[in-house]
Amino acid sequence: MVAQKGTENINNDKHDLLKSTQIIIHEALEKLGYSDEVYELLKEPLRMLTVKIPVRMDDGTTKVFTGYRAQHNDAVGPTKGGVRFHPDVTEDEVKALSVWMSLKCGIVDLPYGGGKGGIVCDPRTMSFRELERLSREYVRAISQIVGPTKDIPAPDVFTNSQIMAWMYDEYSRLDAFNSPGFITGKPLVLGGSHGRDSATAKGVTICIREAAKKRGIQLEGARVVVQGFGNAGGFLSKFMHDSGAKVIGISDAYGALYDPNGLDIDYLLDRRDSFGTVTKLFKNTISNKELLELDCDILVPAAIGNQIREDNAHNIKANIVVEAANGPTTLEATKILTERGILLVPDVLASAGGVTVSYFEWVQNNQGYYWSEEEVAEKLEKIMVNAFENIYKIATTRKVDMRLAAYMVGVRKMAEACRFRGWV
Numbered sequence: 481m482v483a484q485k486g487t488e489n490i491n492n493d494k495h496d497l498l499k500s501t502q503i504i505i506h507e508a509l510e511k512l513g514y515s516d517e518v519y520e521l522l523k524e525p526l527r528m529l530t531v532k533i534p535v536r537m538d539d540g541t542t543k544v545f546t547g548y549r550a551q552h553n554d555a556v557g558p559t560k561g562g563v564r565f566h567p568d569v570t571e572d573e574v575k576a577l578s579v580w581m582s583l584k585c586g587i588v589d590l591p592y593g594g595g596k597g598g599i600v601c602d603p604r605t606m607s608f609r610e611l612e613r614l615s616r617e618y619v620r621a622i623s624q625i626v627g628p629t630k631d632i633p634a635p636d637v638f639t640n641s642q643i644m645a646w647m648y649d650e651y652s653r654l655d656a657f658n659s660p661g662f663i664t665g666k667p668l669v670l671g672g673s674h675g676r677d678s679a680t681a682k683g684v685t686i687c688i689r690e691a692a693k694k695r696g697i698q699l700e701g702a703r704v705v706v707q708g709f710g711n712a713g714g715f716l717s718k719f720m721h722d723s724g725a726k727v728i729g730i731s732d733a734y735g736a737l738y739d740p741n742g743l744d745i746d747y748l749l750d751r752r753d754s755f756g757t758v759t760k761l762f763k764n765t766i767s768n769k770e771l772l773e774l775d776c777d778i779l780v781p782a783a784i785g786n787q788i789r790e791d792n793a794h795n796i797k798a799n800i801v802v803e804a805a806n807g808p809t810t811l812e813a814t815k816i817l818t819e820r821g822i823l824l825v826p827d828v829l830a831s832a833g834g835v836t837v838s839y840f841e842w843v844q845n846n847q848g849y850y851w852s853e854e855e856v857a858e859k860l861e862k863i864m865v866n867a868f869e870n871i872y873k874i875a876t877t878r879k880v881d882m883r884l885a886a887y888m889v890g891v892r893k894m895a896e897a898c899r900f901r902g903w904v
């Protein structure tokens with residue numbers, strides 16, 4: 481079975497991911513005047529559950545998988561975040577991603593804290609039935625700490641709406657109750673929300689539009705480069721193309737395509753495979769390194785982490801960089817881009833559209849009344865524009881980069897909630 485494709489940061493040092501997040505959280509709390517106690521509380525998840533999951537494989541043997549569920553902070557409300565299935569999942573990565581989820585929820589002002597889950601497995605080598613058993617057993621293993629008012633999972637790397645459906649069904653059986661609010665990213669017929677698939681790219685598109693306004697760039701005719709042509713990059717390229725921008729470069733794991741007159745995005749999407757691969761079909765390709773350094777107005781890393789680093793940040797020619805991927809720019813590169821006057825819209829803001837529409841799904845499940853695609857889009861638009869404006873204003877008035885401003889917004893509500901509850 482091919483689950484949702486995903487290409488997270490697989491080869492990054494997962495410990496560094498947590499460490500660099502902690503560095504910015506510390507700086508953000510300091511700027512906001514919070515004490516070190518608050519940092520001690522927020523630097524790691526409140527809870528981290530590790531489970532062993534025995535699964536009967538198709539050949540009759542039993543394989544024991546390791547799974548995790550991290551709950552970063554539930555002072556604001558239940559925790560929320562995806563479950564990834566990947567051979568490289570580590571405890572530190574799950575922890576860091578749960579912290580990022582808290583930041584995203586704070587940035588778009590959702591009544592949630594961050595959570596994240598993962599199972600060390602390779603879904604590409606497992607049968608449909610093995611994946612179903614693994615998904616169901618994972619829910620049984622973590623059932624004590626999750627639930628519609630405790631912690632709400634969602635899809636992530638290599639998990640998709642089918643896996644969410646099995647997990648939903650298993651939880652409902654355990655609960656002896658239909659509990660659609662237990663999990664988001666479900667198929668529409670099981671209470672999924674319209675617009676969930678393209679929500680991340682829609683959010684990124686809104687950030688690009690707002691950032692372009694700040695820089696006096698007309699989207700009509702603007703030259704856009706997108707790294708990655710999967711869920712996020714594919715939808716995004718389409719939205720950019722449809723809004724009149726000229727997508728002059730796209731890429732996948734095997735190379736990149738460049739046309740200064742604009743690529744035929746509809747054609748490329750049509751030829752793309754289920755892993756977001758299309759460049760293999762072409763002879764005249766350039767490298768991902770060359771793609772990132774193309775002369776353009778807007779650059780969107782939408783593939784993997786660690787792409788803009790100290791060694792190439794000086795060669796980036798874009799006026800605006802909008803991070804659709806998680807962690808594509810290192811801390812050093814963020815400094816270099818900012819010093820060079822490039823407007824960097826950070827991942828925790830730019831990619832928050834996904835969790836926002838997941839929240840809409842949960843709200844619709846709780847009220848049992850469902851919204852049209854237009855209603856979802858309208859609500860998402862409002863939330864993303866407000867979040868962008870708020871962070872841009874803080875970055876400008878406090879003279880900090882957009883990443884630090886986003887972290888300041890992301891931690892503030894959580895820190896306040898912890899204080900009101902008397903935790904610190």
Ligand code: NAD
Pocket residue numbers: 484485486487488489680707708709710711712713731732733734755756757768782783784785804805806831834
């Ligand atoms: P995906 O697997 O659908 O697509 C990834 C794309 O990146 C593919 O085109 C793949 O070929 C390409 N790629 C893989 N390795 C590459 C490499 N070394 N160099 C260049 N390209 C490479 O993944 P996605 O869902 O589109 O996610 C992309 C990024 O966006 C990830 O960092 C993910 O965490 C982040 N993100 C996605 C969502 C979402 O809703 N899809 C939400 C938040 C964040």
